[in-house]
Amino acid sequence: MNFLRNLAASIIGTLIALGLIVMLFLLIAATFGDTKKVVLKSNSVLELKLENIVKDYAPKSNDPLDELLGFNDKKLGLNTVINAIENAKTDDKIKGISISTLGVNAGIAQTQAIRDKLFEFKESGKFIFAYADFYDQKSYYLSSVADSIFVNPVGGIDFKGLSSEVLFYKDLQEKTGVKMEVIRHGKYKSAVEPFLYNEMSENNREQISSFLKSIWNEMLVDISANRGVTITELNKIADNLLARTPKLAIENNIIDAAIYEDEYVDKLKKISGISKDDDLNKISLSNYISKGKGRVLSTAPHKIAVIYAQGEIIYGKGDEDKIGQYLIIKALKKARKDKKVKAIVLRVNSPGGSALASELIWRELELTKEKLPLVVSMGNLAASGGYYISCNADRIFAEPTTITGSIGVFGILPNFSKLAKNIGINAEQVSTNTGANYSVFEPMSTKFRLVTAEGVENIYNIFLERVAKGRNMSKQAVDSIAQGRVWSGVEALNKGLVDELGNLNDAILYAAELAEITDYKTRNYPSYKVDLEDKLSNFPFVKSKNKIILEELGESNFKIYQTVKQFSKLRGIQTRLPFVITIN
CATH class of the missing domain: 3.90.226.10 (2-enoyl-CoA Hydratase; Chain A, domain 1)
Known part of the structure; x- marks a missing residue:
């Protein structure tokens, strides 16, 4: 028994030592190895992609080990995005912006704030173009600020108005025998409604409908101002899905043309003053921020x-x-x-x-x-x-x-x-x-x-x-x-x-x-x-419980699980x- 115990301890100790040695070599390689330096060239186009999570504030760790081992999440701070666009406005090396995002991983208010900043950028005289294989509503709303909007010839635009879905769990409680006891004040306090009813109350339907219409109207006002399409016409387009194909979207002035990505790149070269045979000088938003452009420097007292x-x-x-x-x-x-x-x-x-x-x-x-x-x-x-x-x-x-x-x-x-x-x-x-x-x-x-x-x-x-x-x-x-x-x-x-x-x-x-x-x-x-x-929880061998459950249940079922779990943990x-x- 002692022999087996000692053998197991030796194996575990060896594995830990090997892991530490590998981490040390990675650290040395990152510190002394060759890394590709980000270069901002003349006649560059700033490429705006917002597929990573946008948070109001997303400070990065200054610890180089965090970056090396992937502890810094792929996220963008709204403040740094806004600052980067502000800096690009007066940056002689930036000719314009290309919005080429498959989705906008930000809230609607954050998206509107970025869009407003892009509008300011455009007023400086520099161009904004947008291209996507397919636009969802949020990415189209952001892209509608552009001088010209392009889509893949076999793509489309999801432009149908806003909707909201609420899940109800009353029957689930009856079937499982697990009930949420609720005491509330406020006839509109719908946070607990899914545990009380099987369907949406009229009060809840009223408030959701009200703020959805208000938010949708704000989006339409902005789109209308840039595309020259009236709000009435935009609602008609949404009601009848008249932007679902590139042909329909062009006919209704939702986009300007249906072209392939290589043709879009040629347009960017031309407007940037670059020969068609030369490479387009692009710099991603994250790389632009990494050059210190996500801050507005000041010596103010x-x-x-x-x-x-x-x-x-x-x-x-x-x-x-x-x-x-x-x-x-x-x-x-x-x-x-x-x-x-x-x-x-x-x-x-x-x-x-x-x-x-x-x-x-x-x-x-x-x-x-x-x-x-x-x-x-x-x-x-x-x-x-x-x-x-x-x-x-x-x-x-x-x-x-x-x-x-x-x-x-x-x-x-x-x-x-x-x-x-x-x-x-x-x-x-x-x-x-x-x-x-x-x-x-x-x-x-x-x-x-x-x-x-x-x-x-x-x-x-x-x-x-x-x-x-x-x-x-x-x-x-x-x-x-x-x-x-x-x-x-x-x-x-x-x-x-x-x-x-x-x-x-x-x-x-x-x-x-x-x-x-x-x-x-x-x-x-x-x-x-x-x-x-918490840092080590990113590694596969210490994968969090939520990540495991997400992989097993799938995203839709995981959301249901997460909602029930959050409510069950509430205290006070x-x-x-x-x-x-x-x-x-």
């Missing part, structure tokens, strides 16, 4: 702190994908202590989450506002808890396509009592007192439901008070537009929930105005540090937007 709150709100530390009160509060305190920081912009992109964490962040923002001007910029989402942490700013900016509001509260608890009964499990409890207790193996008691409902009502009233104070409205006025109702940025402006429609840069400019400064630079917060254990009262709303 003053700073405006931009604090990014992105992801669902959790109670705890948080990270690049989740808003935890610890990191946000730490960032606010750090910005306040920096004497060069003269104002703060909070960039919010969140569907909400923990009510307690939202309140703690709100409190720190109140303290911050006593010392510095505070402006909020809303991204794709600033709803429920995302709105909670936004409502007390000196001024709130939203994109026209931002989804916001959802001022409502719910509590949700999993219950396995039916499943336990079906499989022969009986749970017995012993308590010292008669207070309302809850067991997942017993039906929820009336007493516990009443106590929980009281907590939900209390949080809802506090939420109303926070909004009323921040927006200078009465609680009754807030309640009339609350009830968990979701609004687009345009609708929110009309309801008084935001002050102005604009992007992050507009919010920064306003913050500078409040601080009475003209010469300034921005400083991004918070800073994220990833533990080695929630101010959260529906998980399951997707816009296509």
Whole structure:
């Protein structure tokens, strides 16, 4: 036995040593080996592809080992994309931009912000062309800013209007015996509706229809301005799918021509002043950013702190994908202590989450506002808890396509009592007192439901008070537009929930105005540090459980699993937007 044990230990030790040696050789090779240097040539075309995930803030690690071992995810920061386009505008080596993306892995508000920046670029006199084998709606919306739009002769354009699908799990609960016990306030608080009904309520259908129409109209206004097609005609094209083939798309002025990619490259060469026989000088967006073009350099003495709150709100530390009160509060305190920081912009992109964490962040923002001007910029989402942490700013900016509001509260608890009964499990409890207790193996008691409902009502009233104070409205006025109702940025402006429609840069400019400064630079917060254990999770031999389940179930089934799992893990009262709303 000792021999076998020692043999196994020797084999494992040898394998670990070999792994470390291989990693060391890779590191040495990366450090001393030849690497292809990115060169920006004259008469270059900046190639815009947005197939990688676009986040409001996506800082890269400065650790070279992270890049070598693939720890840096393939992602783009919206701020760096905007800065790169701004720099390209005045870069003598950049003749124009080619949009050639198969899809846009960004939210609609982010896409609109990039499109607006591209429009500014075009006004500088430089060209923008677009080409794709096939356009989905978001990639077409982005590409519609171009001077000329081309598609593959056997391609097409998916232009049919926006739709949203919501999955319902009531029958699934009945079949499995696993039920979600729900207590909510807000007739529009549809985050928990999939667990209560088998079909969409009229209130939910009303709000989804309303903000979809508002967002679609914004897209149509932009497309109409660039393509010279009226909004009425664009809706007719969408209703009758009159862009489904290149021929129909050309006839309806959705695109300019159907050509092959080599013909498109020839057009880029011609407009860039390059001979047809020479190679086209292209530089990808990521390579352009790697040359430092994702930053706007400044020696200004003053700073405006931009604090990014992105992801669902959790109670705890948080990270690049989740808003935890610890990191946000730490960032606010750090910005306040920096004497060069003269104002703060909070960039919010969140569907909400923990009510307690939202309140703690709100409190720190109140303290911050006593010392510095505070402006909020809303991204794709600033709803429920995302709105909670936004409502007390000196001024709130939203994109026209931002989804916001959802001022409502719910509590949700999993219950396995039916499943336990079906499989022969009986749970017995012993308590010292008669207070309302809850067991997942017993039906929820009336007493516990009443106590929980009281907590939900209390949080809802506090939420109303926070909004009323921040927006200078009465609680009754807030309640009339609350009830968990979701609004687009345009609708929110009309309801008084935001002050102005604009992007992050507009919010920064306003913050500078409040601080009475003209010469300034921005400083991004918070800073994220990833533990080695989290880094190693990218390797196949330590593959995450979610990745394994995704591979086994497929993407569609995995989304159902993920939704049920997220709700089952919720703790405490929630101010959260529906998980399951997707816009296509």
